[in-house]
Amino acid sequence: MLHAIVRIMGGIEGFGIISICMFVGVFTGALIWACFQKKPFMNSMGTMPLRDGEPVADEKGQSHHE
Numbered sequence: 340m341l342h343a344i345v346r347i348m349g350g351i352e353g354f355g356i357i358s359i360c361m362f363v364g365v366f367t368g369a370l371i372w373a374c375f376q377k378k379p380f381m382n383s384m385g386t387m388p389l390r391d392g393e394p395v396a397d398e399k400g401q402s403h404h405e
Contacts, residue, residue, distance in 0.1 A: 345351060373381075
């Protein structure tokens with residue numbers, strides 16, 4: 340039954356290529372974004388799951404609750 344539906348929807352093979360290109364684009368964008376982040380920000384994000392409501396110092400040294 341699924342094959343019959345796919346045959347009726349002509350031109351569907353292009354969606355596979357488009358979805359792979361979109362995945363690669365989003366993955367590459369996220370990788371580039373992560374590479375250009377500042378080290379203090381990445382360190383604070385890396386320890387976020389380990390914190391239990393304690394204040395966090397930002398890049399300027401000011402502490403605040405999250």
